[in-house]
Amino acid sequence: MAKIVGALTSSHIPSIGNAISSGKQNDAYWKAFFAGYVPVVEWLDAEKPDVAIVVYNDHGLNFFLNNLPTFAVGAAQEYMTKDEGWGLPLFPPYKGYPEFSWHLIESLVEQEFDIAMCQELVVDHAFINPMRLFWPGQNPPPIRTIPVSVNTVQYPLPRPSRCYALGKAIGAAVASWPGDEKVVIIGTGGMSHQLDGERAGFINRKFDELCLEALVSEPEILARYSILELVREAGAQGAEIIMWLIARGALTGKVSKIHSSYHVPISNTAAGVLALANQ
C-alpha cells in the first residue's frame, strides 16, 4: 500500500513566482523568506516521494461562480497552467496520475465526500508557487500530481472540521491504494492576511504561531473554529489555512515537525511554511 511520508504546507502568494522568475532569491526583501524553504527542499531530496496530492484554492482561473464545487479532485493526465490575468509566466504541464486520482475519488465518495471530478483542470499560482518553492528550478517537478481544489471564494466555505475530516479521508484513501508509492500531501495558502475591505493588511502573528504549533500535535484545536472565527483571527483570506488542515488531517501515523519558518510580510501576507513527517 502507498504511504504518506509527510505534509508540506506553504503560502502561495503570487509575488513569490515573480521573485523566482526574476532571480531575486538573495535580495534583502526575499532572502529570509527563501532561506525558510532550504530544509524542506533537502528533506524532499532525501525522501523522493513519487506522488504529490496538492490541496489548494482556485482563484478564479479554472472555476467561476457559475459552477463552483466546494471540493474538486483532478483526474487528468496532466495539468496545464494558464494566464490568470496578470501575465504570470506559463509552465510546462504538471504530470498527473489518473489511476490514483480515480482511486482517490472512489474512496472519497465511498467515505461520503461527494466531490466534483475533473478530467480537465488548469492550475493557478496557488498550485504552481509551492511546487516552484519545493522543487526549485524543476519545471515540471519530478513527481506525479493530484490536485484537490477547495472553494474559498464563495460563502459558505466548507467548515474547518469538515476540511480536517476530508484530510483524514484522503489519508485512508492513500492507505488503501495497492501501489507502494511514497506520497506527500501539500496544503497551500495563508497564513494570516486580508486583501479586501477597510481591514485590509490585517496580520495576526499570535494566531499564526498558534497554527504552526497546533498543526503539529493538536490539529483538532483548529478544526473547532468556524470559518468566520478564522476570518476574525487570520483575516479574510487567512481562512485559507483550511488547506493546511486538510493536509494535516491526512497524516495518520506518528507526526513530527521537520521544519517551520515564518516571515512577515510578503506582499501583504504573513508567509509561512511547515513540513511534517508521518511515521
Added chain:
Amino acid sequence: MFVVNTQSNKIPGTYIFDGAMAMKGYALNRMCYSFNSAESRKKFKAFPDAYCRSYGLSREQINAVTDLDVLRMLQLGGNIYYLAKLTGIYGMTVQDIGAQQTGKSIDEFRAMLLAQGQLTE
C-alpha cells in the same frame, strides 16, 4: 430551519461574499473573470465604459470600476479574487489596493504590515 446569516456576524471592515453579495455582483465578477484573457484586457482598456456595459454592469458599478474604487466595488458585490484581475490591468499591487482601502499612503501601509510581524512580548 437552520439559517446561517453571514452578514449578521459582522467583522469590521470585512466583506463576506455570501449568496446575497454574489447575486449583486455577478455581472461585475463575470466581467473580471474575462480578464484571464489578454484579448479581453486589451478590449477593456481601450473602451472601459463600453466593455462594462457589454457585461451588463449597473451604472454605479461602472463608475466604481472606472474610478478603480475597490471599496465601492466590494460594496456592489465585487469579489476580491476577481477584482484583483481588474486592478492588475492598471499595475496595482495588493499593497496598492490595501493602501487605497485603508486610506493610507503606500509607505504607511507597508509600515503597518511590518509592525504586525514584530514580536510583541
